[in-house]
Amino acid sequence: MILPSTIFYLSIHSLILWFGVLKMRYVNGQIRSNIALHKPAFQQNTFTIHQYEPDAGRFDASNAVDGLKFNLTALGDSSNGYTSRFLGFSVYVSNTTSLLGGTLCFKDNDFTKSTIPAVLNISCPVYGQYVIYYNERLPGVVYPDGYSEYAFAEICELEVYECGIGYFGYKCTESCGHCLDPAQCSPVDGTCSTGCSAGYFRQLCKTECKSGNYGFKCNETCGHCSDLLYCSHVNGTCLTGCEPGYEGEGCQQMCKFGFYGIGCHQECSSFCKTSRDCNHVSGACRNGCRHGWQGDDCFDAAFCISLALNCVLIAIILMKRLRRASPEVTKDQVNEEKYKGDNDVSKEASNETSYQELGEINKSETYESCQ
Structure with a gap:
């Protein structure tokens, strides 16, 4: 039928x-x-x-x-x-x-x-x-x-x-995102049924992790990159290098003991109280400097105090020499005045005036020499 x-x-x-x-x-x-x-x-x-x-x-x-x-x-x-x-x-x-x-x-x-x-x-x-x-x-x-x-x-x-693996939508012209398993991309709407590969999130797995995050489900935090915009959203590699004090691809490792700064290439001072024990970022000695050295990094020698003492010592020596020379010159000038035959009153007055003026002159010279 x-x-x-x-x-x-x-x-x-x-x-x-x-x-x-x-x-x-x-x-x-x-x-x-x-x-x-x-x-x-x-x-x-x-x-x-x-x-x-x-x-x-x-x-x-x-x-x-x-x-x-x-x-x-x-x-x-x-x-x-x-x-x-x-x-x-x-x-x-x-x-x-x-x-x-x-x-x-x-x-x-x-x-x-x-x-x-x-x-x-x-x-x-x-x-x-x-x-x-x-x-x-x-x-x-x-x-x-x-x-x-x-x-x-x-x-x-x-x-x-x-649709073939990796494609979906009308006439299979749409490309799937970064599915963890490319074979599990829906040929209808492109959703990834098993989740996204590292560095991507959302249903289509086409959105990169936000700045500062990376890895599966974008749950990992970037290290001390010099610029977080250049932290790889996939594996956390710092593409422009690390901040001072850190090293490694992910910039999550502090400089080794005795080193600091960009790339950890600078050596800490051996004049730190504990030799080469310094901050991994700035290079400042953690416990101060050894005797005779100063500054945050203990690279400056302590010369200022010794120079000041030398200046004072030189000034004292000059003053003593000038004082020895001043009395001899004064006696010669007084004897010359006596032989001139002036009256006793005039001579004494002249001697006192001359001696006083000479003393003032010598004081000024002595002061200038010290200066």
């Missing part, structure tokens, strides 16, 4: 984006191999005629997914005179075997027996488990000329393609 409608089901236990009736090839997108090959398939009714009963398997639904496509004829008829049976067909994608919950991907309203192709490509960006081929010839409905009287499902081969 021939029914007024026919349904062919193909069960695909994976994501479905692209499928074809008879054969599918989409060359512009990033697709991978046929995922319908050898998958479970069944049909509402199987065509049987007594003379073919010994070979009844030739009409089983599994023939549509066996990968044999070299012969597109039916019953040895090379003229392909059964195209009228395809006219008006529909293709659905669904998560059940019911059309009611499925998505209509294609409905033929235009093909004729002469225009329907032997190989038909259909693009359908849909997520589902079943591909359903449906056709009908309902009582009381007038169909266009060329349509067969009854409905058949005579599919030579049905192939289903999903």
